[in-house]
Amino acid sequence: MAPIINAPAPSWSTTQWFNTSAPLDLPALRGKAVALYAFQMLCPGCVSHALPQAQRLREAFPGDALAVVGLHSVFEHHAANSAETLEAFLHEYRIGFPVGIDAAGIDDPIPQTMSAYRMRGTPTLVLIDAQGRLRRQVFGQAPDLNVGAEITRILQDATRDEAEPSHANDCAAGACPAPLPN
Incomplete structure (x- = not known):
């Protein structure tokens, strides 16, 4: 089953975080685009x-506009993928962005966040816009230029959303005005 694009991104279920002073969650990152990388350190x-x-x-992107986050989602070789091993891996590979450990599945080998996002495996890139909506999900290798272009579109949409007045309340009241011409 494919993820639902433009729907609110599911929350993250994590057990531990590295490279951040406090656990991260989507509400705390609201206002920034998010590039979430689900990975396993034993995945080539x-x-x-x-x-x-x-x-x-x-x-490439300013930290106040884009949050890059790793999600260590282990669905195989559990004994070799301990938190201690991950910590050493992050140090050796000089990974400086925040990385959370995906919570183990409940009666399922698939971790909780991986399951909530309907990921097919690792690596998976998930792009979330500044409003917390799932915008793109790519399993496997995503070309740099495509990813950069998509993030640029997401950031431009956020800038446009901030500049345009919201008519959501008007529509809720039964009258939806057309946008003003540029």
Whole structure:
């Protein structure tokens, strides 16, 4: 089953965080776009492509506009993917962005956040807009230019949303005015 695009992004279920002073959640990141990378440290595609891409995004976009977050989602080789091993991995690979450990599944080998987002595996890139809506989800390798272009669109939409007056209350009252011409 595919994720529901433009719907509110599901909350994250995590057990521990690295590279942040406090646990992260989507409400705390409201107002920023979010690039969430679900990965496993023993996944070759994650190590060779997804995590380096996440680091490049962190360098390319301002931190007040885009939050880059890792989600260690382990659905296999649990014994080799301990929190202590992950901490050493993050240090060795110089991963400086926040990384949460996805909570184990309940009666399911698939971790909770991975399941909530209907991810097919790792790596998975999830793009969430500043209003907390799921905008894109890509399983596997996502080309840098495509990801950069999509994030730019999401950031432009956020800027446009801030500049345009909201008519949501008008529509709720039964009258939906047309947008003014530019």
